[in-house]
Amino acid sequence: MTPEGSLLVAQDLHKAYGSTPALDGASFSVHPGEVVAVMGPSGSGKSTLLHCLAGIVTPDTGTITYAGRELSAMSDAERSALRRSDFGFVFQFGQLVPELTCLENVALPLRLEGVRRKEAERTALGWMERLEVEALAGQRPGEVSGGQGQRVAVARALVASPRVVFADEPTGALDSLNGERVMELLTESARSAGTAVVLVTHEARVAAYSDRDIVVRDGRCRGLEYAV
Numbered sequence: 001m002t003p004e005g006s007l008l009v010a011q012d013l014h015k016a017y018g019s020t021p022a023l024d025g026a027s028f029s030v031h032p033g034e035v036v037a038v039m040g041p042s043g044s045g046k047s048t049l050l051h052c053l054a055g056i057v058t059p060d061t062g063t064i065t066y067a068g069r070e071l072s073a074m075s076d077a078e079r080s081a082l083r084r085s086d087f088g089f090v091f092q093f094g095q096l097v098p099e100l101t102c103l104e105n106v107a108l109p110l111r112l113e114g115v116r117r118k119e120a121e122r123t124a125l126g127w128m129e130r131l132e133v134e135a136l137a138g139q140r141p142g143e144v145s146g147g148q149g150q151r152v153a154v155a156r157a158l159v160a161s162p163r164v165v166f167a168d169e170p171t172g173a174l175d176s177l178n179g180e181r182v183m184e185l186l187t188e189s190a191r192s193a194g195t196a197v198v199l200v201t202h203e204a205r206v207a208a209y210s211d212r213d214i215v216v217r218d219g220r221c222r223g224l225e226y227a228v
């Protein structure tokens, strides 16, 4: 794993919650268009790593560089703007706005960037077609299945052409067939758009869709070949 040519690089991250260490010298990098699976036991620091990489959580020490810019050197407003313009997110559940239709949910990142409704919804519908959920455009999130909801969430994560998508257990609440379809569509869509994906997962089968796997143990990252 070399930081050269990387889009996002984390070096020697430490983060503690009170006396609980969550990250203890974690280093990580991802190239443009690369799909990296982050695995490891519960409590090992995967979500904390993802949140640091995405600029949501600030590490106690260590550096994170995105496209040559250090995240810690940016203001909160600059980091928020970067998250909106360059990053997409898919979480385990509860991420869609219940009051909006699925189409409005997918269009939301574009609307927040100032794109007009008609154009935003046209682009959103195109992504819903790719994720095979266009028939749900007028439904609200409470009226669709878990797998359909996750595909809507993937469409929303990709709609604004992010350079990195962060996914934390995106298939954790799904049965295996639905989970595989979500993974397939997420990684295919990201690859066709040249989007890097950082994918946290418990499930080894999900790693079948990645270009590279790393394991987090006790707050440190290793390449899978070094895992014990």
Ligand SMILES: Nc1ncnc2c1ncn2[C@@H]1O[C@H](COP(=O)(O)OP(=O)(O)OP(=O)(O)O)[C@@H](O)[C@H]1O
Residues within 6 Å of the ligand: 017, 020, 021, 022, 040, 041, 042, 043, 044, 045, 046, 047, 048, 049
């Ligand atoms: N907000 C928080 N406040 C206090 N402790 C936290 C917080 N977030 C994480 N931790 C602790 O930090 C450590 C790493 O947690 P993290 O959520 O990163 O693990 P994880 O690998 O994502 O686990 P899981 O697979 O269960 O999601 C754990 O010991 C956890 O209890």
Ligand SMILES: [Mg+2]
Residues within 6 Å of the ligand: 046, 047, 048, 168
């Ligand atoms: Mg987690």
